Structures are given as C-alpha cells and as structure tokens.
Amino acid sequence: MINISRLAGYNKQDIKNVLLLLQELVITYKDNKVKLNYQSRPVILFLSTLITTAGLGFYFGIRNIITRYNEYSLNRRLRRPSLIRQSSNILKNGSREIFIPKGKGTVTRIIIPKPNNDQYAADKYLYKDFARNQEILSQQKGLIFNSKFLNQLTIIWRILIPKFYCKNTSLLLSQCFFLIFRTWLSLLVAKLDGQIVKNLIAANGRKFSRDLIYWLLIAFPASYTNAAIKYLELRLALGFRTNLTRYIHDMYLDKTMAYYKIDLNSSEIENIDQYITNDVTNFCQSLCGLFSSMGKPFIDLIFFSVYLRDNLGTGAIMGIFANYLITAILLKRATPSFGKLSSEKAHLEGVYFNRHLDLMTNSEEIGFYKGSLIEKFKLSQNFKKLMDHATKEINITAAYSVLEDYVLKYTWSAWGYIFAGLPVFLDELWPAEDKKKVQKENDSASERKNMRQFITNKRLLLSLADAGSRLMYSIKDVNILTGYTDRVFNLLIQLHKVHSPRFDYGDKRGISDIHGTIQNNYHDGLRFENIPIIIPTSEGSEYTPLINNLNFTIKHKNMLILGSNGCGKTSIARIVAGLWPLYKGLLSKPNDDDIFYLPQKTYFTTGNLRDQIIYPHTYTEMLEMGYNDDYLYHILREVKLEYLLKREGNFNVVKDWKDVFSGGEKQRMSIARVLFKNPKLVILDESTNAVSTDVEDYLFELLILKKIPFITLSHRPLLMKYHDYILEISDEEKGEWKLHDLTSEENLQSIDIEIKEIEEKLSQIDKWEKRKEDIDRYLDGKYDDISIESSIVLPERKSSTTTTTK
CATH class of the missing domain: 1.20.1560.10 (ABC transporter type 1, transmembrane domain)
Structure with missing residues (x-):
C-alpha cells in the first residue's frame, strides 16, 4: 500500500491517475494483453536496422576474408625478408605500389594513383587569377553576395571531390541521407513522446506499455543513425x-x-x-x-x-x-x-x-x-x-x-x-x-x-x-x-x-626576367655560355652577380673550381642542379639522372644501412637494377667501410645514421653512393675535407679508375693534381674568373719550370741553415766563431747580398 499522506502537496487527481496507471500496468502484464502492431513504423525501423546491420556485417566479413587472402598471397610472393619494410614500385599505368609492414612478417599493398600533371597546369590559373578576380568583384557595386571564403572553398572543393563518382561523394551523400533520416526520426520521437504523456495522463496502461516498447524499439535505429553520422564525418x-x-x-x-x-x-x-x-x-x-x-x-x-x-x-x-x-x-x-x-x-x-x-x-x-x-x-x-x-x-x-x-x-x-x-x-x-x-x-x-x-x-x-x-x-x-x-x-x-616553370623566385617587380636556356641530354660534358651566377632575390637579374659571365666547355674531364668561401662555387652547382634560375646564357649538361651531386653536408635518410648506400633509390629499384647485398659489400670495401657490417651487424640494422657515422665515414659513404649510382658526371662540394690525406688520395684515384668524371668545389689548391682543368675565381676582383688547362703544353712547361725552381731552392737548404746559425751567433755577440760567406742568396730574395762582419 502507498502512504498517500506522504504525497501531500500534490494534486489528488494526479495521484489517482498514477495509481490507476500502475494498477492498469499490473493487470496488463498479468493478462498479457499488450499487443504490438508489427506494421507500425517503430517495429519496421527496428527490423530494418537489424537486417541492415546483419548485411553490413556479412559484407565486411567477406571483404576481410578476401583481404587477408590477398595479403597471404602477397606475403608468399614476397618471401625476401628485406622486403618486410616500406618500399615502393611504379606500375605500368603510372600508379605507385607501396608495401607497408603490419608486423609479424606481413605486409600490406597500397596503390597510389598516378599524379595528373595536366590538372596542376590547369588549376594554377585558378589560384593565379584569384586575387585579381577578388579585386574586380570588390569594386563592383550592387552585388548581393560576395565572399572570399566561399570562393576559396569552391576552388579547394575540386581537390576534395575531384569527380562525382568517387569515394568521398558516396560518403557525403550517405551523410546527407542519415542527417535527413535522423530528422525524420526526431519527428517520430516527438509524436511518440506526446502519445506517451497522453496515455500517462489518461491512465491507459496497455497503450502506455505499447508506446514504451515502441520507444525502446525506435531508440535502436536512432542510436545507429547518430553513430553512423559521426562515423561518416x-x-x-x-x-x-x-x-x-x-x-x-x-x-x-x-x-x-x-x-x-x-x-x-x-x-x-x-x-x-x-x-x-x-x-x-x-x-x-x-x-x-x-x-x-x-x-x-x-x-x-x-x-x-x-x-x-x-x-x-x-x-x-x-x-x-x-x-x-x-x-x-x-x-x-x-x-x-x-x-x-x-x-x-x-x-x-x-x-x-x-x-x-x-x-x-x-x-x-x-x-x-x-x-x-x-x-x-x-x-x-x-x-x-x-x-x-x-x-x-x-x-x-x-x-x-x-x-x-x-x-x-x-x-x-x-x-x-x-x-x-x-x-x-x-x-x-x-x-x-x-x-x-x-x-x-x-x-x-x-x-x-x-x-x-x-x-x-x-x-x-x-x-x-x-x-x-x-x-x-x-x-x-x-x-x-x-x-x-x-x-x-x-x-x-x-x-x-x-x-610553375616560370617561377620568378620572389621578384617583386611583377615581371619574370629568367631568359636562360637549359639544354639537357648533352653528351659532350658540360658547357657554359655567357652565364652570370646570380643569387635569386626580389631584384631578379638586376642583382649584382657573384661571378660574371662564365664561358667554358668541359668534355669528359675533371675540373677543380677553386676559390675562397662565399665566392660562388656552390652557386654554380645550384644552377646546374636547377635549384637556382638561369637568368641568362646557355647551359648544356647531361640528363639530370646522369648527374650526381654531393653537397657539403651529407644527408642520411631514415632507414637501414642499405638505404644509406643506395639513396635516393629504393630496395625494389636496386633489385630491378640487378644488384644485391654482395654488390653493396663490394662497394663498402672499395671505400674502406667494410668494417661497418661487423660493427653494426648487417644491412638491415636501422639507426639514426647521422649520429652514428663520423665526419670521415659520412664522406666515404657519399662516395659509396657515387659508385652505386655510377653517373656520367659527379659534382663534389668539399666532399673530402674530413678524411685524411692518404684516404683523400685513394678516393680521387678510385673515381679516376672508375672513369667517373667529376667537378670538385674546393678552396684547397693541393687538389689540382687530380684534375685536368682549374676554374679559379678571383678574390681581389669580385666576379672575375680564369680557366687553366692543366693538360696543355704551356701549362705542362710552366709546371716543369716551377718544379726546377723548387729543386734549386731545395738544394740550398744546407747553406741557408748555416747562414741562420751564423746570424744567431752574431746576434749573441760571438763574433770570433763566425765564418760567414761573403755572398749568400737568401731564400726570400732573388738578388744576392754581401755581408761583412766586424
């Protein structure tokens, strides 16, 4: 029994209605008189949700089985342990095939579509003309609506959904469907809420129980819809x-x-x-x-x-x-x-x-x-x-x-x-x-x-x-x-x-004065015709050049570019590599794939020891080239780094290599990359300054033995013995340069003359030492022990002097 006195303050009619409702509920549940209309919307929605869920579960289960079978077949085909890592390959249609490790010796295959370069060429005008169009629209009066934000979003939308028949379109349409479906469910819930309150006030237990069951049934598709919207988002x-x-x-x-x-x-x-x-x-x-x-x-x-x-x-x-x-x-x-x-x-x-x-x-x-x-x-x-x-x-x-x-x-x-x-x-x-x-x-x-x-x-x-x-x-x-x-x-x-190929490198004048011509696939070496070396700035070609017009041709020979720090040696390599613009002149060079550049600071990629040797190639590309780990070991022996395999264990060891290698090991590893690449031309920018003299001699002799032409950028004249040409950048007059052919008869004769002069001076070393001893005694006041020859040619003077002692 309910103590009605405890409900003081409440309306008596409401209390009676509640009691009648509870009595009706008890009678209803005892007599099992609650009947559901199986054609009602809540029941149909509940059953439809169950069937849809079962169908999706079956679909994803079958797809998961097929995926696992494909991965199993892929792992059987790729039994090489070294492939259980990220690698890539270019397919015939231009798409990139990537293998990503999943753990436990398994990999997943992912296909990235081929880039559509025509799209980028067409899209650049959208972004190029955007500022101009916005300025024109802002000047036009009477426009009902003009939004920079919407215009930007419209252009970016072409990237987000490039075509109608794509995955993102289906996700977007599915989200629209569930948003509309959730609103319709909200209408049903609102009506059902009002019906439940009506039955509660009327103390109709059977209808109240039925509607409550409907409420619980419709809650399932409603919750499903909310989760689906969040998932699709x-x-x-x-x-x-x-x-x-x-x-x-x-x-x-x-x-x-x-x-x-x-x-x-x-x-x-x-x-x-x-x-x-x-x-x-x-x-x-x-x-x-x-x-x-x-x-x-x-x-x-x-x-x-x-x-x-x-x-x-x-x-x-x-x-x-x-x-x-x-x-x-x-x-x-x-x-x-x-x-x-x-x-x-x-x-x-x-x-x-x-x-x-x-x-x-x-x-x-x-x-x-x-x-x-x-x-x-x-x-x-x-x-x-x-x-x-x-x-x-x-x-x-x-x-x-x-x-x-x-x-x-x-x-x-x-x-x-x-x-x-x-x-x-x-x-x-x-x-x-x-x-x-x-x-x-x-x-x-x-x-x-x-x-x-x-x-x-x-x-x-x-x-x-x-x-x-x-x-x-x-x-x-x-x-x-x-x-x-x-x-x-x-x-x-x-x-x-x-x-853009006509990138103006930040020229603030609004014009592009890059008029140089680059000729690729030049098989006769390297040719410069009236090329100024200019740092790309906002002034463009008007900026003072580091080096005045270069004009020379090197045909399969070794050249030393000699000059002090900051004179423009590395800038020449940047222009050859295409990093800096060619404002004027003609540059003829081999294909970019046939030129290899070794910068001053050696870069080491994330990966194992093998990756450091074959960079910028992947392991798959190395196998397609016909090379294996034995060949890499042979390269390490040639640059005197074979001890790395004993120290590190094997080629598959992954470390932060820039912190593992010493300065000399880094430069020898860069030479190992040259041997693996075997290019038609290599440019060395201070690439041997961290190794000892004997190792430096060995590395240059190795490149000569391999018949790999090289251009060396350095400030050390001692390296000229490995080169056929010297491009000397003057320090006194900025921008001046001279080219010396060390293989010409004139230069060979001048070298012989210089060698003879050095030999003559070396032959007088004993006299110079005796002269030094006599001068030391003279300065100490020991005049009696001095026997100085009357005429001695001093090393720093070309004319003879006569000295008389007291």
Missing part, C-alpha cells in the same frame, strides 16, 4: 585530408623541387610543415564538422517548420524565424574575428614547434657552444607569445559565450514555451478544423489532447530552437574554418607559384 574528413595531402605532395615533392624553391619565397609563407600537417588536418576536420553541425539543424528547421505550421499557424512560424534573423544579426556583429585568432594561433604554434625542432637537430653543436641559456631565452620568448595569444583568445571566447548562451539557450527556450502554449491558451491560433473538435474546455478528453499537443509542440519547438541555436553557434565555427581555409589556400597559391 570522420571518414569524410579522412578522405578530404587524403586527397588534399596527395595533391600537395604531388607538387611539393616532384622534379621541379618545389620543396627547395618555396624556402626562397619564405616571405610569403613560413613553417610550411605546419601548413601541410596541422593546418590541412584542422581544415578537413573543421569543414566536415561544420557540414554535420549545420546540415542537421538546417534540415531540422525545414521539417519542424512544415510540421509546426499545421499546429501553430503561419504567423507563429514567421515570428520564430524573425527571432532567428534578429539573433543572427546581433551575434554576427558581436562575434569576434575567430578566423584571424585561429590563424595566428596556428602560426605561433608552428614557430614554437620549429624552435624545438632546431634545438633537437643542432643539440650537439649547441652543447659544444654551451648555448643552453640563450636557446632557453629564445624558446621562452616564443612560448610567451603563444601563451599570450591563447590567453587573449580564451578571454574573448568567454565574453562572447556569455552573450551566446543567454540568447540561444535561455531566451530561445522561453520563446519556445510561449509559442508551444499558444494553441492551448489562444483559441484563435488553432486551425479551423481543430476548432470544430473542441466543444468544451473542461472536457477531460480535450484536456488530454491539449496536453499531448502541448508536449509534442514543446518538444518540436525546443528542437527547432536547438537547431537554430546550433546554426548560430556555427557562426563561430565558420569563422574558425575561414582562418584554416585562408592558410590552406595560401599554401596552394605558393605551391602553384613555385611549381
């Missing part, structure tokens, strides 16, 4: 990031060497790694999140407005949307510039990250200099700037959130209650057909109907208010997305600039 963001990253990589890492040239244009873009990694990721996640957060409320507004119009009338709906419009205008004016804030924060995070990266990269050098305090000071400065900006962003966001929450959560909820109560309190707002059904205000059936209608309308109005509030909340998300979009779009603009 994440998959779509991943698909967008994949397409955008591949598009960027295809331009950033191709033969035009955009990764190097974009650094010369650092005034336009800094910390490009921050753009490619964090900014692209944040852009894709923000875009997909905004689509989901705005798509659902927008669909809710349409569906709920149509349904509520029949219950509340057109006037109430117009009032609701007028409220939305006023709120949007108010929040738009009060919304801070979240786009600029997010963009600035991303920039400061990139600077702070790169400061840490520089510290890790140069930790040994900083340790030798004892520079921890100054590095700490610089790092603290960058961190303070980041924290100040983060504090500013938090303060601005907090102030805006107060206004946003008050208007959207509480004010709109109050309006929702007002509009939901209009049909109950104001008879004139009811539709005409409902007026005929309402006969008596005090009739109990009418009260239950009003209660059900109020619950339904209130739930829909609150959902409508929630949809509107989420749209208003999206104003902040749109501003944040605007910042990420602007940074990604700026990245694409700069990549298209440096990817």
Whole structure:
C-alpha cells in the first residue's frame, strides 16, 4: 500500500491517475494483453536496422576474408625478408605500389594513383587569377553576395571531390541521407513522446506499455543513425585530408623541387610543415564538422517548420524565424574575428614547434657552444607569445559565450514555451478544423489532447530552437574554418607559384626576367655560355652577380673550381642542379639522372644501412637494377667501410645514421653512393675535407679508375693534381674568373719550370741553415766563431747580398 499522506502537496487527481496507471500496468502484464502492431513504423525501423546491420556485417566479413587472402598471397610472393619494410614500385599505368609492414612478417599493398600533371597546369590559373578576380568583384557595386571564403572553398572543393563518382561523394551523400533520416526520426520521437504523456495522463496502461516498447524499439535505429553520422564525418574528413595531402605532395615533392624553391619565397609563407600537417588536418576536420553541425539543424528547421505550421499557424512560424534573423544579426556583429585568432594561433604554434625542432637537430653543436641559456631565452620568448595569444583568445571566447548562451539557450527556450502554449491558451491560433473538435474546455478528453499537443509542440519547438541555436553557434565555427581555409589556400597559391616553370623566385617587380636556356641530354660534358651566377632575390637579374659571365666547355674531364668561401662555387652547382634560375646564357649538361651531386653536408635518410648506400633509390629499384647485398659489400670495401657490417651487424640494422657515422665515414659513404649510382658526371662540394690525406688520395684515384668524371668545389689548391682543368675565381676582383688547362703544353712547361725552381731552392737548404746559425751567433755577440760567406742568396730574395762582419 502507498502512504498517500506522504504525497501531500500534490494534486489528488494526479495521484489517482498514477495509481490507476500502475494498477492498469499490473493487470496488463498479468493478462498479457499488450499487443504490438508489427506494421507500425517503430517495429519496421527496428527490423530494418537489424537486417541492415546483419548485411553490413556479412559484407565486411567477406571483404576481410578476401583481404587477408590477398595479403597471404602477397606475403608468399614476397618471401625476401628485406622486403618486410616500406618500399615502393611504379606500375605500368603510372600508379605507385607501396608495401607497408603490419608486423609479424606481413605486409600490406597500397596503390597510389598516378599524379595528373595536366590538372596542376590547369588549376594554377585558378589560384593565379584569384586575387585579381577578388579585386574586380570588390569594386563592383550592387552585388548581393560576395565572399572570399566561399570562393576559396569552391576552388579547394575540386581537390576534395575531384569527380562525382568517387569515394568521398558516396560518403557525403550517405551523410546527407542519415542527417535527413535522423530528422525524420526526431519527428517520430516527438509524436511518440506526446502519445506517451497522453496515455500517462489518461491512465491507459496497455497503450502506455505499447508506446514504451515502441520507444525502446525506435531508440535502436536512432542510436545507429547518430553513430553512423559521426562515423561518416570522420571518414569524410579522412578522405578530404587524403586527397588534399596527395595533391600537395604531388607538387611539393616532384622534379621541379618545389620543396627547395618555396624556402626562397619564405616571405610569403613560413613553417610550411605546419601548413601541410596541422593546418590541412584542422581544415578537413573543421569543414566536415561544420557540414554535420549545420546540415542537421538546417534540415531540422525545414521539417519542424512544415510540421509546426499545421499546429501553430503561419504567423507563429514567421515570428520564430524573425527571432532567428534578429539573433543572427546581433551575434554576427558581436562575434569576434575567430578566423584571424585561429590563424595566428596556428602560426605561433608552428614557430614554437620549429624552435624545438632546431634545438633537437643542432643539440650537439649547441652543447659544444654551451648555448643552453640563450636557446632557453629564445624558446621562452616564443612560448610567451603563444601563451599570450591563447590567453587573449580564451578571454574573448568567454565574453562572447556569455552573450551566446543567454540568447540561444535561455531566451530561445522561453520563446519556445510561449509559442508551444499558444494553441492551448489562444483559441484563435488553432486551425479551423481543430476548432470544430473542441466543444468544451473542461472536457477531460480535450484536456488530454491539449496536453499531448502541448508536449509534442514543446518538444518540436525546443528542437527547432536547438537547431537554430546550433546554426548560430556555427557562426563561430565558420569563422574558425575561414582562418584554416585562408592558410590552406595560401599554401596552394605558393605551391602553384613555385611549381610553375616560370617561377620568378620572389621578384617583386611583377615581371619574370629568367631568359636562360637549359639544354639537357648533352653528351659532350658540360658547357657554359655567357652565364652570370646570380643569387635569386626580389631584384631578379638586376642583382649584382657573384661571378660574371662564365664561358667554358668541359668534355669528359675533371675540373677543380677553386676559390675562397662565399665566392660562388656552390652557386654554380645550384644552377646546374636547377635549384637556382638561369637568368641568362646557355647551359648544356647531361640528363639530370646522369648527374650526381654531393653537397657539403651529407644527408642520411631514415632507414637501414642499405638505404644509406643506395639513396635516393629504393630496395625494389636496386633489385630491378640487378644488384644485391654482395654488390653493396663490394662497394663498402672499395671505400674502406667494410668494417661497418661487423660493427653494426648487417644491412638491415636501422639507426639514426647521422649520429652514428663520423665526419670521415659520412664522406666515404657519399662516395659509396657515387659508385652505386655510377653517373656520367659527379659534382663534389668539399666532399673530402674530413678524411685524411692518404684516404683523400685513394678516393680521387678510385673515381679516376672508375672513369667517373667529376667537378670538385674546393678552396684547397693541393687538389689540382687530380684534375685536368682549374676554374679559379678571383678574390681581389669580385666576379672575375680564369680557366687553366692543366693538360696543355704551356701549362705542362710552366709546371716543369716551377718544379726546377723548387729543386734549386731545395738544394740550398744546407747553406741557408748555416747562414741562420751564423746570424744567431752574431746576434749573441760571438763574433770570433763566425765564418760567414761573403755572398749568400737568401731564400726570400732573388738578388744576392754581401755581408761583412766586424
């Protein structure tokens, strides 16, 4: 028995209704009189969800079995243990085949489509003309709508979804379907909610139990739908990031060497790694999140407005949307510039990250200099700037959130209650057909109907208010997305600039004066015709050249480019390699694949010992060339590094090789790469200055024995004995140069004369030593022991002098 005295303060009728309901529920469950309509929507939706889930499970199970079988077949075909690592191969259709290890000796095969270079050539005009079109549109008056953000997003959208029949399109359409389906389910839930409350008030136990079961059944597809929307959002963001990253990589890492040239244009873009990694990721996640957060409320507004119009009338709906419009205008004016804030924060995070990266990269050098305090000071400065900006962003966001929450959560909820109560309190707002059904205000059936209608309308109005509030909340998300979009779009603009064959290297005059001609596949060596060596700057060809017009031809000979530091030796190699522009003249050289460059600082890639020898080739390419590990061991023996296999174990050992090798080992490893490559020409930039003299002699003799022509950049004249030509860059007059042919008769005679002069001077060493001893005695005052010859030729003078002693 229930103690009714404990329910004091409650309406007696409500207490009786609750007791009658409980009694009805007990009788219902005892008599099993609750009957479900198996043709009702909740039951059909529940069964459909179960069947769909079972079908998807069967599909993914079969696909998983097929995938595992393909991987098993692939692993059997690739039985070489050294292939159980990341390697790649170019297929016949141009696609790249990549093998990625999964662990336990298994690999996964992934196919990356061939880059469409025609697309990049066509797309560059979109980015090139964007600024000009924006300027023209901004000058035109009378435009109803012009958004830089939407124009940028439209151009980037071609990358995210390049064609209609693609995976991202199916994900997007699936997400649209589930968004609409979730709104329709919300309508069903709202109606069912009102029906449950009606049965509860009417104390109808059987219908209440039936509707409660319907509620539990419809909850399953509703929960399934919410999970599906979140899943599709994440998959779509991943698909967008994949397409955008591949598009960027295809331009950033191709033969035009955009990764190097974009650094010369650092005034336009800094910390490009921050753009490619964090900014692209944040852009894709923000875009997909905004689509989901705005798509659902927008669909809710349409569906709920149509349904509520029949219950509340057109006037109430117009009032609701007028409220939305006023709120949007108010929040738009009060919304801070979240786009600029997010963009600035991303920039400061990139600077702070790169400061840490520089510290890790140069930790040994900083340790030798004892520079921890100054590095700490610089790092603290960058961190303070980041924290100040983060504090500013938090303060601005907090102030805006107060206004946003008050208007959207509480004010709109109050309006929702007002509009939901209009049909109950104001008879004139009811539709005409409902007026005929309402006969008596005090009739109990009418009260239950009003209660059900109020619950339904209130739930829909609150959902409508929630949809509107989420749209208003999206104003902040749109501003944040605007910042990420602007940074990604700026990245694409700069990549298209440096990817262009007519890249002006930051010429601020707006013109391209790169008029030099490069002739590839030149089989007669290397030829320079009137080529000035100019550093690429904003002044273009007007910048003072490091070296005046070079004009010479080297045919399968070895040349030494001699000069002091900073005179332009490495700059010549940069022009030959295509890193710097050829402003004037004609450069004839072999094909790029036939030239090998050894920079001053040897680069070591992430991988095993084998990768360091065959770089920049992969292991698969090495096998296709017909080489194996025995051949690599032979190369190590030739450069006197065979002991590395005993020290490290085998070719498959993975280490941070730049910290493992000494300076001399690094340079000998670079010569090993030359032997593996066997190019038609190799350019050595101070590539033997860290080895001993005997090893240096051996390495140059090895290159000569292998008949590999080389050009050496150095400041040491002693290396001339290994070369046939010397290009001497003058130190006194900047830009002047001279070419000496060491194989000509004149130079050979001059060398013989110089050798004879040296031999004559060496023959007088005994006399010079005796002369030195006599002078020392003379200075000490020992005049009697001195016997100085009357005429001795001093080594530093060409004329003889006569000395008389006291």
